[in-house]
Amino acid sequence: MNDSAFHYVDGALHVEGVPAASLAEQFGTPLYVYSRDALTRAYRAYADACAGRKATVHVAVKANSNLAVLNVFARLGAGFDIVSSGELARVLAAGGKASYTVFSGVGKSAAEMREALEAGVKCFNVESIPELHALNEVAKSLGKKAPVSLRVNPDVDAKTHPYISTGLKSNKFGVAFGDARATYREAHDMANLDVVGIDCHIGSQITEVSPYLDAVDKLLDLVEQIESDGMSIRHVDVGGGLGITYDDETPPDIGDFVRTLLAHFEKRGHGQREVYFEPGRSLVGNAGVLLTRVEYLKPGEEKNFAIVDAAMNDLARPAMYEAFHRIVPVIERKASARLYDVVGPVCESGDWLGRDRELAVEQGDLLAILSAGAYGFVMSSNYNTRARAAEIMVDGERARVVREREEVKQLFASESILPD
Numbered sequence: 084m085n086d087s088a089f090h091y092v093d094g095a096l097h098v099e100g101v102p103a104a105s106l107a108e109q110f111g112t113p114l115y116v117y118s119r120d121a122l123t124r125a126y127r128a129y130a131d132a133c134a135g136r137k138a139t140v141h142v143a144v145k146a147n148s149n150l151a152v153l154n155v156f157a158r159l160g161a162g163f164d165i166v167s168s169g170e171l172a173r174v175l176a177a178g179g180k181a182s183y184t185v186f187s188g189v190g191k192s193a194a195e196m197r198e199a200l201e202a203g204v205k206c207f208n209v210e211s212i213p214e215l216h217a218l219n220e221v222a223k224s225l226g227k228k229a230p231v232s233l234r235v236n237p238d239v240d241a242k243t244h245p246y247i248s249t250g251l252k253s254n255k256f257g258v259a260f261g262d263a264r265a266t267y268r269e270a271h272d273m274a275n276l277d278v279v280g281i282d283c284h285i286g287s288q289i290t291e292v293s294p295y296l297d298a299v300d301k302l303l304d305l306v307e308q309i310e311s312d313g314m315s316i317r318h319v320d321v322g323g324g325l326g327i328t329y330d331d332e333t334p335p336d337i338g339d340f341v342r343t344l345l346a347h348f349e350k351r352g353h354g355q356r357e358v359y360f361e362p363g364r365s366l367v368g369n370a371g372v373l374l375t376r377v378e379y380l381k382p383g384e385e386k387n388f389a390i391v392d393a394a395m396n397d398l399a400r401p402a403m404y405e406a407f408h409r410i411v412p413v414i415e416r417k418a419s420a421r422l423y424d425v426v427g428p429v430c431e432s433g434d435w436l437g438r439d440r441e442l443a444v445e446q447g448d449l450l451a452i453l454s455a456g457a458y459g460f461v462m463s464s465n466y467n468t469r470a471r472a473a474e475i476m477v478d479g480e481r482a483r484v485v486r487e488r489e490e491v492k493q494l495f496a497s498e499s500i501l502p503d
């Protein structure tokens with residue numbers, strides 16, 4: 084939990100200067116609440132550590148793509164990392180610049196490439212030879228040269244959950260390390276591509292620096308080979324993936340992480356190289372919570388259940404990755420705690436938000452699911468025809484709705500029944 088943005092005052096959880104309970108009363112539950120201050124401080128930790136170096140921060144939009152969240156970063160001068168043309172549209176709508184935006188993703192369509200080229204994105208992070216050919220064709224049809232970086236798979240173990248580990252050989256992402264040098268030669272020979280960089284992204288929720296240092300070493304080895312082949316590489320993009328504290332993890336501090344990586348470039352004689360970062364989770368994860376109300380308490384022989392009004396459709400991470408989120412009372416009770424599984428109303432046994440949690444709660448109480456700012460709302464769905472939660476941004480004493488709660492009638496407004 085971000086200590087100063089989310090804190091208790093006389094037993095009542097506050098988000099900056101606003102009591103969480105009053106937000107739930109005013110806007111209903113389930114409710115995503117973000118802190119502008121927490122977003123700002125996380126971004127500044129990256130930006131400050133980059134100061135004085137040719138290093139830039141590209142916010143990974145997929146972690147939290149709410150326009151107000153993106154706008155907070157855009158105002159701070161951030162670049163962005165997108166994985167679809169939909170995310171490009173969001174960046175532009177939020178006041179971000181295409182020229183500060185890199186386009187990642189393993190399956191970009193020709194239509195997406197066209198939109199991104201026309202908008203003038205900074206770089207395409209390309210993941211395969213067929214994609215290079217496709218991009219070359221699209222650029223040719225527009226009479227442009229597409230700026231290209233190759234995502235190389237450095238085959239390092241990020242020591243994280245298999246679903247969020249992306250830098251191993253066995254994984255669908257990137258060009259195999261052993262094929263990279265030849266692939267660069269191919270890219271170089273394509274008339275409508277402009278080779279400008281190299282990138283990797285080794286996974287997510289990484290809590291150690293060593294996998295990054297291994298990845299940087301491998302990328303720099305390649306850069307040296309590629310440049311000896313007569314191409315020049317302007318930037319090295321180290322991806323995102325820095326972890327946060329959900330439970331008792333101890334990831335490196337953002338500033339220390341950035342400084343350690345940049346020092347490593349220097350140590351390798353690449354201190355002048357441009358470095359890109361693509362953080363997602365570490366910017367937004369601990370800047371958001373999900374507020375939910377206890378509908379029923381259901382004591383059982385083996386387990387007690389606290390059935391809440393948020394569910395796997397609102398926050399998929401526990402069901403999807405068995406992810407842990409701390410769950411705390413919005414108003415602390417003096418009563419003694421019992422062990423509960425905190426579950427939602429969706430008709431799936433996988434619909435749980437926390438297991439074996441010690442809580443002093445009663446029916447009608449509010450709970451806060453912490454660290455919900457990353458891969459929270461963006462992964463939400465309408466499963467069970469549940470309208471998605473509202474999103475709120477707190478800024479000091481003020482709270483603003485930054486996404487209205489959906490209404491059920493919207494959910495099937497674009498459906499139709501057969502005429503006969």
Ligand SMILES: *Cc1c(COP(=O)(O)O)cnc(C)c1O
Pocket residue numbers: 143145146164187188284286287288322323324325361362363364365457
């Ligand atoms: C998801 C992703 C990121 C952000 O990852 P986090 O773990 O949220 O920091 C960065 N770059 C790429 C290419 C990604 O796919």
